[in-house]
Amino acid sequence: SYELTQPPSVSVSPGQTARITCSGDVFPKQYAYWYQQKPGQAPVMVIYRDSGRPSGIPERLSGSSSGTKVTLTISGVQAEDEADYYCQSADSSGSYVVFGGGTKLTVL
Amino acid sequence: QVQLVQSGAEVRKPGASMKVSCEASGYTFTSFDINWVRQAPGQGLEWMGWMNPNSGNTGYAQKFQGRVTMTRKTSISTAYMELSSLTYDDTAVYYCARGIVGASTPAFDIWGQGTMITISS
Numbered sequence: 183s184y185e186l187t188q189p190p191s192v193s194v195s196p197g198q199t200a201r202i203t204c205s206g207d208v209f210p211k212q213y214a215y216w217y218q219q220k221p222g223q224a225p226v227m228v229i230y231r232d233s234g235r236p237s238g239i240p241e242r243l244s245g246s247s248s249g250t251k252v253t254l255t256i257s258g259v260q261a262e263d264e265a266d267y268y269c270q271s272a273d274s275s276g277s278y279v280v281f282g283g284g285t286k287l288t289v290l
Numbered sequence: 291q292v293q294l295v296q297s298g299a300e301v302r303k304p305g306a307s308m309k310v311s312c313e314a315s316g317y318t319f320t321s322f323d324i325n326w327v328r329q330a331p332g333q334g335l336e337w338m339g340w341m342n343p344n345s346g347n348t349g350y351a352q353k354f355q356g357r358v359t360m361t362r363k364t365s366i367s368t369a370y371m372e373l374s375s376l377t378y379d380d381t382a383v384y385y386c387a388r389g390i391v392g393a394s395t396p397a398f399d400i401w402g403q404g405t406m407i408t409i410s411s
Contacts, residue, residue: 224402
């Protein structure tokens with residue numbers, strides 16, 4: 183089975199840079215997507231195809247990839263960025279979707 | 291606007307079945323796959339499978355094979371997900387999500403608001 187590994191938690195102070203990593207053997211064969219989920223809400227896509235940013239997502243959120251690891255970077259973290267973040271990809275055939283375990287971003 | 295609206299919360303007994311609906315609006319229902327993702331309390335996201343509303347073709351995660359059925363009624367732009375032989379481990383929020391067209395890696399751009407399913411005796 184395919185797995186994506188994320189750190190359970192990341193903590194940063196306001197204005198600092200947060201980096202959330204996601205590792206998996208499916209990279210770079212498959213793209214990575216990132217979702218932000220706030221308590222009691224549905225997930226929202228914040229990064230598509232490794233580094234694309236959907237309309238309406240702040241420029242301080244960015245994505246990158248290197249080998250078998252992808253990274254979500256949030257520059258100048260704000261209190262409103264506190265949320266759970268999930269990476270998502272698929273198996274090599276693109277038939278089976280897989281999510282990372284999620285990372286809780288805490289803004290100190 | 292483009293949205294997916296799901297049916298309301300339900301309580302089911304162990305061994306029973308449950309069926310969640312997902313009504314699409316603001317776009318052509320048959321042009322985008324519908325996926326189902328669940329989230330147990332305090333846990334992460336778990337993909338269950340997909341359905342093509344145009345053809346009715348489906349693909350299920352191995353974990354749910356034999357227990358899940360995804361269907362649709364195109365006349366009312368609604369997708370359904372039915373899960374049978376429920377156990378306490380099926381207590382979760384169930385989301386429907388629209389698949390991105392043409393993506394080599396499947397992903398989801400629009401999500402329903404979620405439906406809480408509680409399994410309780």
